[in-house]
Amino acid sequence: MFPTVQLGPLxxxxxxxxxxxxxxxGLSLAEKFAxxxxxxxxxxxxxxxxxxxxxxxxxxxxxxxxxxxxxAVSLSSIVSLxxxxxxxxxxxxxxxxxxVIYGYKNHLEIWSTLDTLTPFFAVVxxxxxxxxxxxxxxxxxxxxxxxxxxxxxxxxxxxxxYEIVASSVTLLIIWHDFSKNVSPGIHFxxxxxxxxxxxxxxxxxxxxxxxxxxxxxxxxxxALITLAVSVILYEERISIKANNLD
Amino acid sequence: xxxxxRAFLDYQDEGVIFLAVNSTSQDSVSAVENFIGQYGxxxxxxxxxxxxxxxxxxxxxxxxxxxxxxxxxIREVVIGGPMAEALLRTRIDKLLIGxx
Numbered sequence: 001m002f003p004t005v006q007l008g009p010l011x012x013x014x015x016x017x018x019x020x021x022x023x024x025x026g027l028s029l030a031e032k033f034a035x036x037x038x039x040x041x042x043x044x045x046x047x048x049x050x051x052x053x054x055x056x057x058x059x060x061x062x063x064x065x066x067x068x069x070x071x072a073v074s075l076s077s078i079v080s081l082x083x084x085x086x087x088x089x090x091x092x093x094x095x096x097x098x099x100v101i102y103g104y105k106n107h108l109e110i111w112s113t114l115d116t117l118t119p120f121f122a123v124v125x126x127x128x129x130x131x132x133x134x135x136x137x138x139x140x141x142x143x144x145x146x147x148x149x150x151x152x153x154x155x156x157x158x159x160x161x162y163e164i165v166a167s168s169v170t171l172l173i174i175w176h177d178f179s180k181n182v183s184p185g186i187h188f189x190x191x192x193x194x195x196x197x198x199x200x201x202x203x204x205x206x207x208x209x210x211x212x213x214x215x216x217x218x219x220x221x222x223a224l225i226t227l228a229v230s231v232i233l234y235e236e237r238i239s240i241k242a243n244n245l246d
Numbered sequence: 247x248x249x250x251x252r253a254f255l256d257y258q259d260e261g262v263i264f265l266a267v268n269s270t271s272q273d274s275v276s277a278v279e280n281f282i283g284q285y286g287x288x289x290x291x292x293x294x295x296x297x298x299x300x301x302x303x304x305x306x307x308x309x310x311x312x313x314x315x316x317x318x319x320i321r322e323v324v325i326g327g328p329m330a331e332a333l334l335r336t337r338i339d340k341l342l343i344g345x346x
Contacts, residue, residue, distance in 0.1 A: 003325040004307040011307065013326055070335040073256075074249070077332030084324065084333045135325075152304075 001136040001151070015131035016083055022127020023052065026120035033178060034116045043106055044116055050102045055095030062090020111185030111237070118187045119178070122171040125195065129163035138163065141207035157205040166198040182237075189234040196227035247285045249331035254289045257338055264289040269308060271297040313337045 005012045027048050034041040063085050064071050064078055071078055077085065103113060132138040140148075140157030148155040174191055203209055203217045212218045254264040268278045270293040278291060294300060303312065309327040311334075314320050322337055 002306075011326055067332065067336050067339070070332050070339065073335065074331035077330040080330035080332065082330045082333050085330060085336070 002134050003136070013083075014134040015137075018131040018134055019124075019127050022124050022130070023048075026123030026127070029123055030117055030120035033119050036179075037116065039112060039116045043108060044113070047099060047102050047106075047108070047113070048117070048120065051095040051099040054098030055091040056086070058094020058097075059086035059088065059091025062087035062094075066090075109184065111183075111188070114188035115184055115186070118174055118191045119171070121188075122167065122174050122191060125167035126164060126171060129160055129167050132163060133160035137208075139207050140205050156207060159202065159205045159207070162202050162205060166202060167195070170194045170198070183240050185237045186234065189230050189237065192226060192230040193234060196223040196230060199223040200227070247281075247287065249329065249334060251285060251287055251289070253331065253334050253338065256335075257342075258289075260342060262338055262342070266291040267294050267299050268292065269297065269300055269305075270295045271300070313341060315341050 002014050005014045005017060027045065030044055030048070031041040033039075034044045060078070066087060102108075103110065136151055138160055139151055140159035140162075142148075142154045143157045144155065145157070147158060149158050150156075170191060173194060174187060177190065178187060200220050200223045203220045203223070206217070210218045212221050250264065250266075254262075258264075266287070266289065268291055270278070275293065278293065281287070282291065292299070299305075303310070307325050309329075311324040311327075311329060312320050313322040313324075321341060324333065324337075
């Protein structure tokens with residue numbers, strides 16, 4: 001694949017670069033949608049920025065605390081730019097906490113905010129797919145199909161390309177429906193429903209994911225739970241809209 | 247590379263093997279010797295004169311670090327550098343889980 005990009009004397013890690021570009025593009029798109037829907041775009045920008053900064057700091061702190069003996073030997077590694085020294089779970093929890101605190105302090109309505117952020121999430125999902133393609137991670141199972149490509153010593157399903165196509169289609173659907181007048185939360189829940197469905201369908205083509213039981217992957221179980229919760233909440237939001245019309 | 251040398255000294259008694267491979271097809275033996283002297287490297291540096299290791303391991307960028315477990319399975323590939331010492335040590339600790 002293309003794990004690094006050579007820019008003059010600089011050898012840049014392509015997956016990280018792709019993620020940064022997708023964060024920027026997603027945020028720009030979310031701001032555009034926020035303005036179109038009369039939502040305070042500056043607050044969306046600040047919310048994402050605060051969450052990202054808190055997420056990165058939290059991810060590093062969590063990693064350091066989990067490996068304290070290693071960092072005691074190498075203190076300078078605490079401020080290393082290496083993304084391999086981040087704990088995704090700790091980062092996610094910290095980012096969510098920061099978002100909740102920021103939203104509470106600024107009186108942001110949760111469902112409208114999540115709707116406004118939906119284009120951001122959709123673009124970042126595409127970015128994650130491209131970063132997987134770049135690094136060769138999330139690779140596909142072996143196949144003899146004509147569109148298989150050579151990766152890690154075997155012809156494989158281009159699972160990263162499937163991921164990019166599925167998340168691009170999700171963005172197009174979200175984009176198409178965004179101007180519709182619906183209950184707050186519908187766009188966000190629709191994004192979650194579509195994304196959960198394609199993860200359930202495409203996960204089976206992966207060659208690296210962890211199998212939970214009877215050939216079912218852990219990510220499929222998580223996506224199934226997410227799908228069920230999203231559908232229940234979606235129905236609830238739809239009924240609120242219907243009741244308001246009555 | 248100094249970080250790798252320190253880690254080598256700390257982990258060698260636990261059976262961890264450090265092998266550096268020089269892409270000699272793109273470099274020179276004298277440059278390797280200077281490098282060893284400059285950083286005081288004491289772990290083996292292999293010379294890939296024909297580029298066979300580069301091809302076998304599908305190396306697209308230097309440095310590339312492979313973490314290989316006791317069964318010979320590649321558990322992680324880190325492309326680019328310099329690698330933080332903590333990254334090196336956490337990955338080795340992960341490979342050693344169960345054998346300590």
